[in-house]
Amino acid sequence: MRFELTDDQVDFRDAVRGLLADRCGPEAVRAAWDGDGRVRPAWDALAEMGVLGALVPEAAGGLGRDDEDVIPLLVECGRVALPDPVGPSAYAAATALGSLLEVPGAAEVAAAWSERVAAGDVVLPVVDPSAPVAGAGTAAAILWCVPSAAGPQVLLADADAVELESLDSVDGARRPARVSVLGGEVVAEGDAAAGIAAATADRLALGAAAELVGLSERMLELTVGYVGERKQFGVPVGSFQAVKHQLADAALAVAFAGPLVSMAAHSLATGDADASRHVSMAKLRASTAARHAAGAALQCHGAIGYTVEYDLHLFMKRAWALSYEHGDPDAHRSRLRASLGLTGSSTN
């Protein structure tokens, strides 16, 4: 029994933390608002370090790692509010492509796309066609995990076979679009497709949960730093119990969300039968904790937090968006109700 990262996982995470600290400071996120929603120096460095191919099998040019190795890296991406789609492309899509390597007839195209993902091309999964997809404008391909009238299917559609309806997000770095596919290659059908779609939905949700944990920690660090310096009535505002208690409660919520995220990663990596339940627990608590942290951070900052000149909003808006993406708290509670055998159907 050991509920902790291995030394190797810690080293990998620390290397990524260092890389992102250098290449994805708040000014880089601001530049992504003004540009195409990407921080290329960070993205390219992640490709070079092997992070974007971490889940790609070694035979296809990747590192052959698993969920447990990569989830801590996504926490780091959240910590710096990296807008680039590490979770959707290098985690969820890369794992799905890895599964497709085993599907008869799909192996060749899956191997080719796996290599491209590892090299830095973006493949974005779509499991819910009604939901906006962040960063869709820079995707090289869409992995369309949406059933057709004939049943479950997975399509791989090049960017030129995709139609995008661009939208504006509260988070200017996300650049979402509603996506539809005009063609593409069917790479899986039937049970194989249904399995890949479900696993991909879980990994999209867990990736967002991991980023939310990092965002939450960052918002609290920023706030603790600020209330330690900001003086009113002749003392730091952080010396007031009203401020301390808000931040302690938020820190508590975040601290107890982290282990659920780690557990879900372990369950997905080991193929645990309860993995989807664990993912919902993780996404539910990561979302509620992030909203809690964002609220406390804004309130404890006071007016300076309510500006776009100060950095807090970069993290807060990302947290809002991710808390709705891939299942908001109500959606995951609903999944958990079903998983625990509760209908909650009484209207009395």
Added chain:
Amino acid sequence: MDLTWSDKESAFRDECRTWLEANVPDPALPSGDTREGFAAHLEWEHRLHEARWAVVSWPEAYGGRDASLWEWLIFEEEYYRAGAPQRVTQNGIFLLAPSIFEFGTPAQQDHYLPRMSAAEDLWCQGWSEPNAGSDLAAVSSRAVRDDDAGGWRLTGQKTWTTRGAFCTHVFGLFRTDGEAERHRGLTYFLVPLDADGVTVRGFGRLDGDEGFAEVFCDDVFVPDNPADSLDPAEAAATMHRGGILGEVHQGWGVAMATTTSERGLTLRSPGRFQATASRLLDLARSCDESGRLGEALADRVVDAWVDAEAYALYTLGDVTGIVEGRSPGAKSSFNKIFWSELDVRLHEAALDLLGPDAELDGPWMKGYEFALSGPIYAGTN
């Protein structure tokens, strides 16, 4: 991450489960916080001790099994899963014993620990006073040196002493240096409640049980710890009249070792909340089957159940850290706030499921009243 148990740990779990299934009283015992219930619980403690389940993590010489921290966690999980009785000896075992292991002399360890695990000596905690609660360093009960008699004379009042009316001994802080500031000048005393000058008055808690007591000390004599050269029988007789844990004036450090364990892991193993969450889920399912569970309440059940799981996982991380030599530090306060508020939420959800029946005497209302003490004791949240 490795979430598998070793063969040895699995065998330990099987042994616990088998014994508990065969021995846990059914129907459940009356509350151990009443005089009648306490006696029944004491019998249970003796059975636990005979089968060596009273203090699994202690050395065998003191009645334990030398169990690892992981095995202790397994035992606790099985204990609560089986619905076994509350531990009326817990304040000695979980709060005093860690300090005896850390600060006690070998003679004190040999004397007090076996008697504690056998439930011969029953310990209650004498921290709080009428004017020293969360601010423990404000204690004003004092101990005055009596050189002629070779010991100390204790005077003062302790309160909120859980099960004080049924216990045999109290451990607590007394001021030995009246000149020193606050947490300096305090000494950790061990005092038999049948000593001359001790008066114990039990009083009702919120749930009506006589679970609290005030302990009054009026010139109570406590001897110095026996010299190493003293004949063992005489030494035992001396220690039976009380003693000092750690050095004179150094009681704060000794007490802090205890309060860290009180806030943290040792007193509130995750098995307790997972067992409550599991009963809550059963209750919710039965309400659901009879068409009495709406979505909002179902969601609260889900939330509370998720938090019980989160607490269990957080604890696995804590134990991993402790086993690998990392100090929990401020995490023990995180832990305490979380479990105590979780316990209240679990019971509130259950009472809401019961609706108009919630007010009736029953395990959930009783449990709710008890849960409400969690955010207050061991330092208010």
